[in-house]
Amino acid sequence: MKRILSILSFLCLSISMGAEKSNPNFILIMVDDMGYSDIGCYGGEVETPNIDMLAENGLRFTQFYNTAKCHTTRAEILTGNYAYQIGDQSMQHGATFGEVLRTVGYRTLISGKWHQNPLPTTRGFDRYYGLADGCCNFFNPGIVAREGEGDPGRKGQNRVRRWAIEDEVIMGYTNPDPKFYTTDAFTTYAIDRLDEYKDEEKPFMLYLPYTAPHYPLHAWPEDIAKYRGKFLAGWDVLREQRFERMKKMGIIGEKHQLTPRASKAWDDLSDKEKDAEDLKMAVYCAMIDRVDQNLGRLFAKVKELGEWDNTLIMFLTDNGACPEQPNTTPDIPPGPVESYRTISVGWANASNTPYRKFKSTDYEGGIRTPFIAHWPKVIEPGTMTDQVGHIIDLSATFMDITGAEYPEEIDGKKTREPAGLSLMPIFEGKERTPHEEIYWRFNRANAVRQGDLKAIRAGKSWELYDLKADPTEMKNLAAERPEKTKELADLWESWNANSVGKKK
Numbered sequence: 001m002k003r004i005l006s007i008l009s010f011l012c013l014s015i016s017m018g019a020e021k022s023n024p025n026f027i028l029i030m031v032d033d034m035g036y037s038d039i040g041c042y043g044g045e046v047e048t049p050n051i052d053m054l055a056e057n058g059l060r061f062t063q064f065y066n067t068a069k070c071h072t073t074r075a076e077i078l079t080g081n082y083a084y085q086i087g088d089q090s091m092q093h094g095a096t097f098g099e100v101l102r103t104v105g106y107r108t109l110i111s112g113k114w115h116q117n118p119l120p121t122t123r124g125f126d127r128y129y130g131l132a133d134g135c136c137n138f139f140n141p142g143i144v145a146r147e148g149e150g151d152p153g154r155k156g157q158n159r160v161r162r163w164a165i166e167d168e169v170i171m172g173y174t175n176p177d178p179k180f181y182t183t184d185a186f187t188t189y190a191i192d193r194l195d196e197y198k199d200e201e202k203p204f205m206l207y208l209p210y211t212a213p214h215y216p217l218h219a220w221p222e223d224i225a226k227y228r229g230k231f232l233a234g235w236d237v238l239r240e241q242r243f244e245r246m247k248k249m250g251i252i253g254e255k256h257q258l259t260p261r262a263s264k265a266w267d268d269l270s271d272k273e274k275d276a277e278d279l280k281m282a283v284y285c286a287m288i289d290r291v292d293q294n295l296g297r298l299f300a301k302v303k304e305l306g307e308w309d310n311t312l313i314m315f316l317t318d319n320g321a322c323p324e325q326p327n328t329t330p331d332i333p334p335g336p337v338e339s340y341r342t343i344s345v346g347w348a349n350a351s352n353t354p355y356r357k358f359k360s361t362d363y364e365g366g367i368r369t370p371f372i373a374h375w376p377k378v379i380e381p382g383t384m385t386d387q388v389g390h391i392i393d394l395s396a397t398f399m400d401i402t403g404a405e406y407p408e409e410i411d412g413k414k415t416r417e418p419a420g421l422s423l424m425p426i427f428e429g430k431e432r433t434p435h436e437e438i439y440w441r442f443n444r445a446n447a448v449r450q451g452d453l454k455a456i457r458a459g460k461s462w463e464l465y466d467l468k469a470d471p472t473e474m475k476n477l478a479a480e481r482p483e484k485t486k487e488l489a490d491l492w493e494s495w496n497a498n499s500v501g502k503k504k
């Protein structure tokens with residue numbers, strides 16, 4: 001009897017202490033249209049103490065890739081396969097990592113920007129709150145002005161953005177709370193769900209794709225005030241300062257060169273123009289700063305729940321900084337709900353320091369992302385790697401860690417075998433067998449990387465770069481190495497011929 005009692009009390013104790021889950025939790029944080037070197041731990045000026053803390057205690061990748069655009073990145077990160085191999089935004093021939101992780105008993109949560117066609121609640125996620133569309137007003141994603149405010153700035157007067165709460169679609173979401181701001185709201189929803197499910201034994205997968213710092217440039221005045229006036233030296237000086245800082249930090253090496261400026265020279269601007277540009281960059285930085293502040297709240301919750309050491313946290317951006325200019329309210333300065341403004345080409349160029357080009361292109365400025373992985377149980381603190389990784393590797397990593405298998409069918413449709421490779425060997429400090437090739441496609445932005453060689457379509461022809469000798473793509477080798485260039489272009493064409501739906 002005594003023995004039975006002691007076993008019982010041991011069992012009760014184990015349950016009350018929350019016996020450790022057999023699989024780890026996952027938190028995947030993605031920001032939107034942020035440049036390669038904006039955050040502190042990649043050489044930028046934005047104050048990001050919480051993201052930097054992940055880097056100090058985790059692993060930074062210097063050659064990690066997304067795709068050139070929001071929705072292709074989401075299709076790929078979710079399914080572990082290339083967007084056009086699985087039906088892009090329909091994802092009809094792929095399984096999401098929500099669907100994958102459900103097979104091994106995960107609680108699957110998403111808060112933020114989805115940007116695919118079927119809602120997350122039909123594609124493997126238990127709970128959802130956020131922007132189902134591509135971008136929206138941060139203070140008021142709807143079209144109706146709140147009392148005391150002007151009309152919310154929008155990309156076009158007829159543009160009504162798709163929002164969703166759980167499985168309910170809301171076309172034009174106006175929250176009555178004047179303190180509503182998407183970055184804050186997404187985080188609060190995520191924290192509330194972690195609280196709601198804290199007593200269940202299931203591990204959780206939390207996917208947190210923020211809309212910041214994608215346009216429109218919207219931020220809280222107190223966050224803007226932290227940065228206002230700090231950028232009057234201009235983008236030329238900023239690029240040089242970042243370049244030197246990144247070198248010192250080891251984010252870039254001796255072979256990197258500072259690519260030519262892609263905009264007007266700062267000195268050609270009038271003082272009035274410089275002041276207006278300073279404000280744009282201050283708002284942009286405030287948006288990233290706000291993400292970091294919210295991550296502080298989220299991380300405190302994970303620690304409070306006792307799950308910090310058993311949680312793999314990852315951070316990245318979905319594509320390079322954005323040069324698009326849909327400034328529909330040219331007379332309203334960036335910041336408030338009534339405005340709809342974007343960052344300048346000069347600042348987007350600086351955000352991607354030292355790399356070439358932008359979002360929507362397959363040069364490194366469009367597709368290279370900071371990637372931080374933090375997992376106290378596995379990852380050596382404060383490490384850095386130049387092994388090449390890609391967002392299609394995340395699903396493979398989740399399967400490797402949990403033993404989950406990729407569903408062969410989703411809603412009666414056969415899935416295609418995913419193309420990613422697990423990142424676990426790199427997390428464990430080992431050398432991973434790399435991808436033979438990595439492919440990119442978004443509209444006419446097409447590229448393939450094989451080892452250190454990368455071919456990029458440029459109009460009707462292809463360019464060739466050696467990223468080991470020339471990581472900033474300054475010297476096109478196509479004329480010197482026509483056969484290799486053709487071989488890579490042909491590889492890309494045969495890969496693309498296997499696309500679902502349209503081939504261009």
Ligand SMILES: [Ca+2]
Nearest residue numbers: 032033070318
């Ligand atoms: Ca994006």
